[in-house]
Amino acid sequence: MENKKKIELYRSMLLIRHFEEKLTELCRIERKLPGMVILCTGQEAVAAGTCAALEKDDVIISNHRSHGHLLAKGAEPNTVMAEIFGKKTGCNKGKSGTLHIAVPEVNALCTTTVVGGGIPIAVGTAFAQQYKKRRQVTVCFFGNGAADEGSFHESLNMAALWNLPVIFVCENNVYSGAQRMEEHTKVKDIAARAAGYAMPGVVVDGNDAEAVFKATTEARLRCLAGEGPTLIECKTYRWRGHGEADHQAYQPKDEIARWMERCPVKKIERELLAAGAISNQEISELEESIAKIVEDAVRFAEESPWPAPLEALDDVYV
Amino acid sequence: MQQITMGQAVRQALAEEMQRDPNVFLAGEGIGVGIHESPVMPTFGLLREFGPDRVKDTPVSEAAIAGLAVGASVLGLRPVVEVMFNPFFTLASDQIVNHAAKLRYLSGGKSSFPMVVRVKTGAGFGAGCQHSHNLEAWAAHCPGLKVVMPGTAADAKGLLKSAIRDDNPVVFIEDMGLYFFPTPVPEGEYTIPIGVADIKRPGRDVTVVTWSKMLGVAFKAAAILSKEGIEVEILDLRTLLPLDKEAIITSLKKTGRLVILHEATRTGGFGGEIAALAVDEAFSYLKAPVKRVTGPDIPVPFSPPLEQFYIPDEHQLVEAVKSVVL
Structure with a gap:
């Protein structure tokens, strides 16, 4: 990977990390957020690595742990933050909150919190891309828990049958709610299920952004060559709880610590420093500029007005 | 045609x-x-x-x-x-x-x-x-x-x-x-707007609100009742959502009596919504209680006599209409 591209990847991950850490602060310390918050801290490499392999016109379908996906796809931090605050200026006018953010401007067309609910929709967007003969693909993000849903199996079967240009990205963060992987399925790798639908199943280190980027790039080329879908399983770890209200008592402390040592942001940072692609000084400057973007987003959200109650009645029908 | x-x-x-x-x-x-x-x-x-x-x-x-x-x-x-x-x-x-x-x-x-x-x-x-x-x-x-x-x-x-x-x-x-x-x-190109109910048979005495296959049952009942001097107005909803409230209220202003007919089971059926609408927004026009003719609260049975028992028929509707007219 070229250094320039890799620095972009690093920047994308840093933005997600700062954004999520700020939300933890707002949520736990200041109690400023109106509702549930679900974070992807520690999983930045999956979102950034995948989206770096996509074009703007490519579609992403996301799940409840969506902030990283949206920011990596190019969503504006200001309007995403305002949406998490429930403000009128939010990208969905306060209708979706943290859980269901859609940013059609960057083709992030659906975030769904029904576990597995986005997978059939990704089949639909990929079908439309194929039907309209566009050189575009759909990426569907979901967790290891979603791979137990019927919708996963129906969708992979249909997508493979019709050679649809869709990449199923399973973000395996070890947990499904409070259940560890071995408590919710007998398979060691979700990617093994791809064989049941005659599609390639790939396991990658989900904390290695470059590896995720390469796997997605290959899968995208397969899609564009008319060779159909790929299931990519990114092995990563959920640093935070399911949501910020989660006590996390079921996650062993030493396990969390071990995975934090494998921090995906630090990993790419070390690699860039070792390659001489970036200096410590440049890293500090980058961190500062990103911290400012996030501070600005919070200020924008805080200063934005609430929606008027009657706006609840808008946008149900066209 | x-x-x-x-x-x-x-x-x-x-x-x-x-x-x-x-x-x-x-x-x-x-x-x-x-x-x-x-x-x-x-x-x-x-x-x-x-x-x-x-x-x-x-x-x-x-x-x-x-x-x-x-x-x-x-x-x-x-x-x-x-x-x-x-x-x-x-x-x-x-x-x-x-x-x-x-x-x-x-x-x-x-x-x-x-x-x-x-x-x-x-x-x-x-x-x-x-x-x-x-x-x-x-x-x-x-x-x-x-x-x-x-x-x-x-x-x-x-x-x-x-x-x-x-x-x-x-x-x-x-x-x-x-x-x-x-x-x-009709031959050729035409569309019908969603959300607009249709009076399939005008009548002065009782409004029968229905939809789908039950329309046929309503017509059979109307023919029987007409011979006895009772003129039923059949309002075919065609669309349940959005509901054409105006059409229902307008008909009730004329007849003052309402019977709702649907094949679906009774409890929680859409007929309850129509009855509520009549009470909420047309109460002053009502001259009699609102009646429902519906499938009973059972799964649809298999055996022919049981299945026929399930499906509402014109005799049930005639009875319901008479109960609000007489």
């Missing part, structure tokens, strides 16, 4: 809309090559006419079929997908209830989902309760959806064309009992 069945009318609507708009495609189980090949079935011959890119026979995967429609519609296609029998709506319902109905709202009005889910329904086929179960009230309980349930072939054609052109998700429920009997359908 041509005499065709509702199945044929639906087929005409599908074919005309597919010719008109290349973004319209069909998907469902056995809609191309099915186990029942009959010219009265709604998708008969469409695979031959439009080819496999636009008429997609799918695996038996209702969630994926409905999700296919959601995803394809947000990118501008106009999918018409089929749920083979109404009870299988349950398998597709996450996509319809949580996604098709809500994603526009969740996008803050930025996205739209112009899709149609055609659902076949109706008791009377000896198919039992997992193939026969009218669940229109479930769908009508989901803001964001439109719910259409035609009672004639002519209405089915015009309403389905409107549903396909509508930018919102529409659940279009077809009673298979109407697939087999030819009725008059």
Whole structure:
């Protein structure tokens, strides 16, 4: 990977990390957020690595742990933050909150919190891309828990049958709610299920952004060559709880610590420093500029007005 | 005027809309090559006419079929997908209830989902309760959806064309009992607006609000009652959501009496909504209690005498009408 591209990847991950850490602060310390918050801290490499392999016109379908996906796809931090605050200026006018953010401007067309609910929709967007003969693909993000849903199996079967240009990205963060992987399925790798639908199943280190980027790039080329879908399983770890209200008592402390040592942001940072692609000084400057973007987003959200109650009645029908 | 069945009318609507708009495609189980090949079935011959890119026979995967429609519609296609029998709506319902109905709202009005889910329904086929179960009230309980349930072939054609052109998700429920009997359908291009009820028979004494196959039962009862000097006004809702409240209230102003007739089971049925509307917004016009004639609160039974017992008939309706008139 070229250094320039890799620095972009690093920047994308840093933005997600700062954004999520700020939300933890707002949520736990200041109690400023109106509702549930679900974070992807520690999983930045999956979102950034995948989206770096996509074009703007490519579609992403996301799940409840969506902030990283949206920011990596190019969503504006200001309007995403305002949406998490429930403000009128939010990208969905306060209708979706943290859980269901859609940013059609960057083709992030659906975030769904029904576990597995986005997978059939990704089949639909990929079908439309194929039907309209566009050189575009759909990426569907979901967790290891979603791979137990019927919708996963129906969708992979249909997508493979019709050679649809869709990449199923399973973000395996070890947990499904409070259940560890071995408590919710007998398979060691979700990617093994791809064989049941005659599609390639790939396991990658989900904390290695470059590896995720390469796997997605290959899968995208397969899609564009008319060779159909790929299931990519990114092995990563959920640093935070399911949501910020989660006590996390079921996650062993030493396990969390071990995975934090494998921090995906630090990993790419070390690699860039070792390659001489970036200096410590440049890293500090980058961190500062990103911290400012996030501070600005919070200020924008805080200063934005609430929606008027009657706006609840808008946008149900066209 | 041509005499065709509702199945044929639906087929005409599908074919005309597919010719008109290349973004319209069909998907469902056995809609191309099915186990029942009959010219009265709604998708008969469409695979031959439009080819496999636009008429997609799918695996038996209702969630994926409905999700296919959601995803394809947000990118501008106009999918018409089929749920083979109404009870299988349950398998597709996450996509319809949580996604098709809500994603526009969740996008803050930025996205739209112009899709149609055609659902076949109706008791009377000896198919039992997992193939026969009218669940229109479930769908009508989901803001964001439109719910259409035609009672004639002519209405089915015009309403389905409107549903396909509508930018919102529409659940279009077809009673298979109407697939087999030819009725008059206008020649040529026409549409019927969604959300507009229709007085199928004017009358001064009692308003019978009904929809779908029960329209025929209402006509039989009206003929019997007319001989006894009671003139029934039959108001065919055609669309449950959005509900044409105005039409119901206007009719009640005239008759002052209301009987609601539907095949679906009674408790939690859509008839309760109509009764509530009458009490809320037309109470001063009512001269008698509101009555409902519905399926009993049981699953649709299999054995012919049991199944016939389930389906509301004209005698029950005659009795109900007399109870509010006399």
